[in-house]
């Protein structure tokens with residue numbers, strides 16, 4: 001098919017998108033400089049009045065948005081940010097960076113943060129008479145993830161709204177199953193905006209919805225038949241179902257119900273199988289040498305590794321959890337297993353094996369620099385652990 005016009009429109013990156021980080025001397029955003037340039041380039045072009053951000057984490061991107069709205073003179077534009085979690089991995093509150101950046105941001109009366117909830121749960125209440133003309137979705141990345149979030153947000157979008165989708169190529173980096181965002185980008189009909197040919201990994205894209213979007217929205221509902229990689233649970237699924245029931249037609253609801261029930265059936269059958277595979281792999285990795293096991297990291301990921309070790313009868317070999325020497329130990333034991341500082345364990349490579357359960361590369365680098373041998377689980381095990389965490 002030949003076409004005169006490029007299919008993917010490009011956006012000029014905004015070069016001031018990250019100025020806020022140099023002011024506060026810190027950046028805990030999960031988006032890159034290029035991603036922020038793209039997002040803020042879109043804010044600059046479309047000058048939205050009401051922005052919705054779904055997936056906040058530390059609030060690193062939230063402050064870039066707030067700063068850019070002010071820089072563009074859009075002081076009356078509102079930002080609503082929603083996150084399912086209340087805390088991030090370090091125990092800090094979701095969105096905490098907005099407080100930290102407070103003195104550099106000026107008035108943030110236009111900012112509204114909702115944590116511990118899904119968009120499906122709060123959108124009716126927060127939208128009121130004015131729908132959103134700019135939406136950023138950056139949530140689970142694994143199916144059904146962003147498919148559900150897009151379907152929940154769609155009824156609350158203005159005609160012509162811009163929907164920014166982050167991590168559209170995460171599956172090409174290190175999380176091969178994380179394809180939910182790209183699935184949404186490819187299926188939703190509208191004007192596609194993607195700097196796909198940049199040298200830098202083009203991990204962010206947008207769809208500007210139009211009058212065709214609604215005509216083909218059932219394609220996205222239909223995509224719920226793709227195999228899910230996590231189970232959101234009945235309570236959360238019901239929140240999304242309510243939106244479909246209230247804002248979509250009867251056929252949409254019937255398709256939704258059918259595909260959710262197929263996936264739940266699939267989930268029951270395969271989760272037992274996934275657990276068994278992980279068990280076999282863990283046993284294969286850990287059982288032959290009889291070494292004592294330490295888990296580096298006391299966050300949710302470390303605790304999930306411990307759960308898997310317990311389920312696979314390896315718990316009695318877990319000699320402790322480890323945290324870095326400069327970190328405070330808040331709980332001296334976790335389920336009766338002692339938490340040590342790294343230098344307390346007097347590491348011996350013949351005797352000890354360490355599972356590194358901290359995702360940040362700084363820990364791997366530090367352990368390697370000290371000549372400490374560790375295993376960092378990857379592939380299916382890592383993904384299964386992260387999804388359970």
Ligand SMILES: C[S@@+](CC[C@H](N)C(=O)[O-])C[C@H]1O[C@@H](n2cnc3c(N)ncnc32)[C@H](O)[C@@H]1O
Pocket residue numbers: 028029030031054055056057058059060061082083084085094117118119138139140149
């Ligand atoms: C990748 S992080 C967001 C990063 C953030 N946009 C940034 O640039 O720093 C994903 C966030 O989405 C949240 N999340 C996951 N599923 C969600 C859902 N269904 N609704 C709302 N938030 C969700 C997680 O708690 C997490 O904080």
